[in-house]
Amino acid sequence: MTFGSFARHLSFVGAGFALLATSTPALPQDGNDEARLRRLESEVRALQRKVFPGADGRFFEPEISAQPTARPTAPSTSTTAVTDILARLDALETQLQRQTALNEENGNTIRLLAERVEALEAARSGSMPAPSSTFTPVPTSTSSSSAGATPAPAPAPAAQAGPTQERLAKVQAIAKPQTDDPLDDEYSYGFRLWEAKLYPEAQQQLTMFVEQNPNHWRATYGRNLLGRAYLDDGKAKEAAPWFLKNYQDDKTGARAGDSLLYLAESMIALNDTRRACIALAEFAETYPALASGRLQGQYDANRGKVKCN
CATH class of the missing domain: 1.10.10 (Arc Repressor Mutant, subunit A)
Known part of the structure; x- marks a missing residue:
């Protein structure tokens, strides 16, 4: 049906x-059934x-077939959901960038702190790890012990029992300047350690500098000062190779002449007269201006300690 x-x-x-x-009475018959119907x-x-x-x-019966019910809120809901997701992704990317930068900063800070702790603890073995640091300009004139004087051996370090509070205080007192030339700063910090007579610490710092930066303009200063840090520490045998290397690597370097003269001084400390005389003769021949000028006093003092043919 x-x-x-x-x-x-x-x-x-x-x-x-x-x-x-x-309650109305029935309609009368009018004979027009069709009309009544x-x-x-x-x-x-x-x-x-x-x-x-x-x-x-x-x-x-429906005059128009049913149509699918429209959902006007669906597009806006979908659009809003997509917009929310994009906004959240942008926020997550921003947070990730900030976290990455923060991690780098924290990593650098931790590295500096770790190096500092290692530097303090390494005094127990008489050596210092290379501290990362900052510096002061290095003076052009030498400022070590008196010219020609053989440095007295350093007393045996009492580091095996741990560094003394006094030594720790000295290390911590060394300023770490920062300039626009970080590599020059690395050398200058080594110079400050040497100037403070913290020889093991200076040796480690300067070794790091010259090995990592052999072509830097301060390299000739670094190798020469590293040899002096050993020589002043009573370690002439360890000092000699650095003096010789600095002279041979660049004979025109700013401290090549100094290193050759200090090589002779190292040989004198080792009682090797023959090599001391060779180094003194080479110095006088290669650097006559220094032998009669800035380094004349040290040259004459070393010549007076040995008898050369």
Whole structure:
């Protein structure tokens, strides 16, 4: 049974109920059954509209087939969700960048602190790891022990029992300047350690500098000062190779002549007269201006300690 026939059948039933309920007398017969039928159907439809004002689909055939219910909020909801995700991704990327920068800063700080701790603890073995540092400019004039004087051996370090508070205080008191030339700063910090007579610490710092920066303009100063740090520490045997290397690597270097003269001084400390005389002769021949000028006093003093043919 279709919705239309069902509705028509219901119309007759509704009409019957309406006729029974009314108190008006029955309509007279007019012989026009068709007209009466049309009128009854019209009244039933009116009754249906009152009983079923929503035009329920169970009783009326829909004039237009049902269309999918639109969800106007879906596009906006989807758009909002995508926008939120993109915003969160941007925020996460920003946080990641900040975290990466912070990790780098923290890593650098930890490295500096670790080197400092190692520097203090390494005094137990009489040597210092190369501290990362900052510096002061190095004076052009030499400022070591008196010219020609053989440095007295340094007392045996009491480091095996740990560095004394006094020594730790001296190391910590060395300023670490910062300039626009970090490599020059590395050398200058070694110079400060040597100037403070912290020879093991200066040796380690200067070794790091010359090995990592052999072509830097301060390298000739660094090798010469490293030899002096050993020589002043009573270690002439360790000092000699650095003096010789500085002279041979660049004979025109700013401290090549100094190193050759200090090589002779190292040989004198080792009682090697033959090599001391060779170094003194080489110095006088290669650097006559220094032998009669800035280094004349040291040259004459060393010549007075040995008898050369």
